[in-house]
Amino acid sequence: MAIKTLRLQVNGEVREVTANPKAPLLFVLRNHLDLKAAKFGCGQGLCGACFVLLDGHPTQSCDLPAEAAEGIDIRTLEGLDSKPLQDLFIELQAGQCGYCLSGILVSATALLKKGRGFSREEIAKALDKNLCRCGTHGRIVEAVFRAQEA
Amino acid sequence: MARKSASLTGNPRLSQWIAFLTDGRFELRLGKVELGQGILTALKQIALSELRVPEEAVVLAAQSTDAVPNEGLTAGSLSIANAGDAVRRVCVQIRKMFVAAAASASGIPVSSLVVKNGAVLDDTGRVVATYQALREHVNFDVDVVDADEGGQEASGADNGLSLLRLDLPDKVYGRPTFIQDMGFPDLLHARVIRPPVHEARLGVGAEDVLAQVRSPAHVHRDGSFVAVLADTEEDAYLEAARLAAVIPWDVRAQMPPRSVRLATWLREQPAEAAVLQDVKPTGAAEGQEFRRTYFRPYIAHASIAPSCALAEWANGRLAVWTHSQSIFHLRAALAQALDLDVSAIVVHHVQSAGCYGHNGADDAAFDAALLAMNAEGGRPVRVLWSRPDELGAAPVGSAMTADVTARMDADGAVSDWSYEVWSNGFLGRPGFSGNPAFLGESHRVGRGPLPPSADPRPEGGYGIGRNAVPGYELDGVRIRQHRLLTMPIRTSALRCLGAHFNVFAVESFMDEMAVAGGFDPAAFRLAKLADERAKQVIQRAAELAGWSERRAEDGFGRGIAYARYKNVSAYCAVVAEVEATEDLKVRRLVVVVDAGRVVNLDGVLNQLQGGALQSVSWTLKEEVQFDQSGITSLDWEQYPILRFTEVPRVEASVIDRPEEPSLGVGECVNGPVTAAIANALHNALGVRVRDLPLNKDNIIRAISDSPD
Numbered sequence: 058m059a060i061k062t063l064r065l066q067v068n069g070e071v072r073e074v075t076a077n078p079k080a081p082l083l084f085v086l087r088n089h090l091d092l093k094a095a096k097f098g099c100g101q102g103l104c105g106a107c108f109v110l111l112d113g114h115p116t117q118s119c120d121l122p123a124e125a126a127e128g129i130d131i132r133t134l135e136g137l138d139s140k141p142l143q144d145l146f147i148e149l150q151a152g153q154c155g156y157c158l159s160g161i162l163v164s165a166t167a168l169l170k171k172g173r174g175f176s177r178e179e180i181a182k183a184l185d186k187n188l189c190r191c192g193t194h195g196r197i198v199e200a201v202f203r204a205q206e207a
Numbered sequence: 208m209a210r211k212s213a214s215l216t217g218n219p220r221l222s223q224w225i226a227f228l229t230d231g232r233f234e235l236r237l238g239k240v241e242l243g244q245g246i247l248t249a250l251k252q253i254a255l256s257e258l259r260v261p262e263e264a265v266v267l268a269a270q271s272t273d274a275v276p277n278e279g280l281t282a283g284s285l286s287i288a289n290a291g292d293a294v295r296r297v298c299v300q301i302r303k304m305f306v307a308a309a310a311s312a313s314g315i316p317v318s319s320l321v322v323k324n325g326a327v328l329d330d331t332g333r334v335v336a337t338y339q340a341l342r343e344h345v346n347f348d349v350d351v352v353d354a355d356e357g358g359q360e361a362s363g364a365d366n367g368l369s370l371l372r373l374d375l376p377d378k379v380y381g382r383p384t385f386i387q388d389m390g391f392p393d394l395l396h397a398r399v400i401r402p403p404v405h406e407a408r409l410g411v412g413a414e415d416v417l418a419q420v421r422s423p424a425h426v427h428r429d430g431s432f433v434a435v436l437a438d439t440e441e442d443a444y445l446e447a448a449r450l451a452a453v454i455p456w457d458v459r460a461q462m463p464p465r466s467v468r469l470a471t472w473l474r475e476q477p478a479e480a481a482v483l484q485d486v487k488p489t490g491a492a493e494g495q496e497f498r499r500t501y502f503r504p505y506i507a508h509a510s511i512a513p514s515c516a517l518a519e520w521a522n523g524r525l526a527v528w529t530h531s532q533s534i535f536h537l538r539a540a541l542a543q544a545l546d547l548d549v550s551a552i553v554v555h556h557v558q559s560a561g562c563y564g565h566n567g568a569d570d571a572a573f574d575a576a577l578l579a580m581n582a583e584g585g586r587p588v589r590v591l592w593s594r595p596d597e598l599g600a601a602p603v604g605s606a607m608t609a610d611v612t613a614r615m616d617a618d619g620a621v622s623d624w625s626y627e628v629w630s631n632g633f634l635g636r637p638g639f640s641g642n643p644a645f646l647g648e649s650h651r652v653g654r655g656p657l658p659p660s661a662d663p664r665p666e667g668g669y670g671i672g673r674n675a676v677p678g679y680e681l682d683g684v685r686i687r688q689h690r691l692l693t694m695p696i697r698t699s700a701l702r703c704l705g706a707h708f709n710v711f712a713v714e715s716f717m718d719e720m721a722v723a724g725g726f727d728p729a730a731f732r733l734a735k736l737a738d739e740r741a742k743q744v745i746q747r748a749a750e751l752a753g754w755s756e757r758r759a760e761d762g763f764g765r766g767i768a769y770a771r772y773k774n775v776s777a778y779c780a781v782v783a784e785v786e787a788t789e790d791l792k793v794r795r796l797v798v799v800v801d802a803g804r805v806v807n808l809d810g811v812l813n814q815l816q817g818g819a820l821q822s823v824s825w826t827l828k829e830e831v832q833f834d835q836s837g838i839t840s841l842d843w844e845q846y847p848i849l850r851f852t853e854v855p856r857v858e859a860s861v862i863d864r865p866e867e868p869s870l871g872v873g874e875c876v877n878g879p880v881t882a883a884i885a886n887a888l889h890n891a892l893g894v895r896v897r898d899l900p901l902n903k904d905n906i907i908r909a910i911s912d913s914p915d
Binding site for chain 1: 242243244245369371372374375376378379380381382383384385387388390439440441442444445509510511512513558559560561562591593594809813814816817818819820821824842843844848849850851852854856857
């Protein structure tokens with residue numbers, strides 16, 4: 058399997074990584090750059106646990122080859138300024154196992170960058186590509202809703 | 208005096224549970240593990256409230272078989288009762304030890320001393336001695352005494368207060384915390400290639416496929432157990448996917464044929480029959496006879512993270528990192544499967560995503576252990592399951608079907624109740640039935656297949672028969688079960704086991720009789736309950752839902768359901784509001800639970816909301832798909848679960864009973880939620896759907912099958 062030096066723009070920095078260019082971006086972020094927030098959930102782009110922002114859009118990183126992400130602005134949860142939102146997740150205890158939260162926080166951060174004043178229904182719609190199996194949806198939507206006033 | 212919990216019986220020394228560190232903090236040693244249910248937080252809260260120390264004064268020991276008491280399985284909604292009791296007794300005893308030591312040192316009588324913030328104070332509020340200062344005067348190497356619970360006098364932390372989830376900040380702020388986030392230097396990454404159904408062997412041509420493995424990856428093969436290993440995760444992952452797409456499997460299982468309905472297939476299989484109850488009616492047993500049949504399909508755990516484990520074999524010792532629900536049972540099963548002495552194995556628990564029962568965790572641990580024992584240079588190995596394997600190779604909750612009959616007289620009295628249920632067993636856990644029961648083990652040379660799953664015994668709260676006994680006053684109740692002796696689709700414990708289906712069936716049947724007789728469904732149930740606590744959850748749920756004010760409205764419906772989990776645990780009543788026009792949508796759930804003494808209120812509510820929504824997902828959408836080649840629902844499109852836009856409003860509340868023992872709430876909601884939705888659907892459409900899930904196909908079939 059080929060190895061290549063990839064230049065990736067991650068969280069505002071240019072990072073050079075020597076890896077299989079076909080490696081899913083998720084593994085490069087987690088294993089080569091030690092950015093563990095984005096999670097492996099399915100590898101099929103269907104659950105949102107692996108979401109990162111690519112040019113500001115929530116995008117699955119699990120089925121995107123790393124070489125396809127060169128030249129694009131990549132932001133992981135670690136590189137997002139989401140503290141008020143995250144603080145609300147703590148305040149409302151919006152988590153049970155918490156595995157889905159990184160991907161959800163990335164989606165929610167992108168939404169709140171677009172504006173404020175979203176209804177709970179609109180927030181739910183924005184999070185619809187994220188799966189939560191423990192059933193914490195209600196608290197999560199509430200936390201995002203309240204973050205609009207933060 | 209309350210009976211000592213099971214957790215203490217096996218672990219009678221104080222020092223097994225707690226240590227007083229040199230810096231003055233307490234290290235709490237817990238055998239129950241975090242599954243996403245918040246148990247560690249609740250147990251720490253009990254410790255803080257009984258030791259009377261600030262939050263930072265108690266730390267939790269890392270959980271491994273070398274370091275914590277053996278509390279068996281974290282399952283069955285038993286942790287708050289068993290571990291909670293143990294922690295409370297231990298901490299009360301320690302507090303009293305310190306007070307006694309302070310009394311002895313100061314001459315002040317015990318009755319004039321109180322503890323606050325880790326210090327013993329006299330009745331003027333003056334500090335007599337801190338815990339730290341009394342260190343030399345207390346000895347933890349003693350038995351836990353049979354003292355009364357500390358409880359009421361000043362356990363402020365329990366009264367409606369909720370310690371915030373200890374593990375949530377790391378998860379919210381994106382810090383590595385899950386087992387999937389762990390790594391070691393020189394780690395070997397592995398992916399196991401598995402068949403589409405457990406009873407299978409590698410087919411003809413497999414060897415040629417495996418010979419094509421591309422460097423730097425390599426293959427480990429043992430019979431039909433195949434893994435791809437590499438220095439990087441991506442190389443193992445990509446190469447395993449490449450080979451898995453073309454590797455041939457020889458499916459040995461006789462899958463249920465498509466031409467026969469699964470409910471029929473269940474009845475036709477060889478099975479072990481048992482009578483769970485046989486109480487004859489004492490009265491006349493008159494009235495209209497009702498006969499109905501209900502069904503639910505196989506349901507998957509569908510945890511958001513695939514199972515994961517790490518293992519290292521060095522100097523004749525095996526170390527395993529796992530998210531298993533029982534590190535001790537796992538250790539024993541690994542010893543048996545790998546022909547090692549138990550003393551040569553240490554098992555560490557690390558959190559994964561939500562655990563709802565016996566999922567792939569133990570199997571992943573075996574995979575990693577086997578590969579570690581075969582790894583060159585003693586390198587540690589990490590195994591991560593694929594999503595298809597998590598949905599298809601992990602055990603699932605069994606499909607079930609039941610026939611229910613009873614008589615109801617003109618006054619609504621019910622008699623001659625008969626319930627007969629067919630299902631696979633719910634106990635396939637490694638180390639529980641004399642068989643190591645690991646999936647990987649069953650594929651090795653000379654081993655396998657996995658035996659049909661056993662089922663928990665009455666003392667274990669039953670599996671197939673859990674909540675089959677209706678909790679109502681009925682004249683004459685006969686319950687029979689059939690445990691299948693074939694298991695083409697691998698089953699084991701999934702949240703609430705047989706109670707989900709049994710409550711669905713019982714509560715649908717109760718509703719059918721009530722509606723047929725013109726009785727209000729809530730009043731119909733209340734009239735058959737003697738237990739005040741049962742009545743109150745129903746009355747409260749009805750009140751909060753505005754039950755008596757409901758009016759018939761086109762396409763809208765309401766339904767009510769009640770159950771006491773395992774007939775001895777938490778009480779739960781649910782009112783569901785649905786809209787049934789194009790599709791069935793659940794709009795609102797009112798959930799009321801009585802779980803005895805509440806420890807961490809927010810944790811309880813979180814579990815009730817979560818269990819309710821998971822049950823909505825089971826009810827509306829979930830069924831394992833399969834064909835003759837094996838399980839086919841292997842991704843989130845073929846096994847859809849509830850999405851954010853489909854989530855109803857959930858109003859959960861609790862009736863707190865501080866004088867009653869605490870009861871677990873992790874599993875009490877699922878059955879009543881499903882039944883309430885089914886009852887609401889009937890209320891909306893006038894059609895009774897008796898086959899889960901309540902999806903379009905089943906609703907349409909019920910409409911076309913119905914006499915009107």
